[in-house]
Amino acid sequence: MSFSYAHSPVPVRDDIPEAHRKTWQRLAGPGSWWTGAERVAIASEARNAPNCALCAERKAALSPNVAGVHDHEGKLSEASVEAIHRLVTDAGRLTRSWFEKLMSEGLGDAPYVEIVGIVAGVLSIDNFHRALGLALEPLPAPRPGEPSRYRPTSAIREEAYVPMIPAKGNSGDEADLWSRMTGNVIRAMSLVPDAVRSLKELSAVHYLKLEDVPDPRIHMPGLERPQVELIAGRVSALNECFY
């Protein structure tokens, strides 16, 4: 069985492997804009990014605008690989002009959002494993099928790079994405509603249920809330994340 955690140095509560298995199951199947094979290829490329020579050179440079070609598996377009590798290795220096260049190269905004969701989800689980000294879980075998190409009509362009569903606009098929309160980081991937659903599932076990986040009294099973937020803040600062 995947995500058994039999070799974990400490007991892992049951809701974590359950959520990880669900994430892998979603990853293997067709998404909104990518097939299962492409989604697994995106995940694989996210794991390859730290070994890319161009990414290492860019990361070390004062400006990330270093020309070159990524080391990659050849299963995805150059624009997709650029998106994946930069998200993994240098997300703190992404800019609107970088995003717009990707769009001009033919990577659509919704497929890009789906990439963000896949990369972020795989990083989340891989970092959990690494932090506990565990080997990474093998990626799942892709399942056949075509992407739904579903794009919510309520998504609009606001200040972010990508269109989002307005805070009070998640009705109909998107009613489940958030309840009365939400934040930009939840709405960020709403152009691909399933990416938000996946985010909610993982957040509920890696952090808190999203609806519980605003209440500073709510904590995790093994950590008080200030301890949780101290780690959260330090990880965000190390990534130079302003949000």
Next chain:
Amino acid sequence: MLRASSKLTGSEADLHAVMGAGATHTGVAHGQQLVAFAEAAVAATHEGDPALATARDELLAAAGPAALVDAAAVVGNFQRMVRIADGTGIPIDHGMNALTAGMREDLGIDRFGSAANTAEVSGAAKAAGRLGQTAAAAAMKLASRLRK
């Protein structure tokens, strides 16, 4: 949220600890081990990283297995959330921008590249935000006392 939850529990977290300064006096239980673990986990490139193994052992000894599992989960969660925020270029939520502007300035967060995604706050709004933070902190402290 670190400040709010800290006030609520009657402690006084040092926000500078998130920037890597003063990690020996975080104002949070086992804060030194938690920060060291977070730093080692973010820096590690493989599961056998020796610095991460040391940080993991120290956190386990100090806080126990459930805390270690949660700490690993939170590291994973925020390695994800920062990619979502920076990858989509979202600004800080409107209500929070002015409220946290003074704190961001104090901590030096404004120098981060992704600050460009959020509109700058005027001096007056920043001052109002500082007042709001002070009032919120006082309310949290009162709530903490009432709970006791």
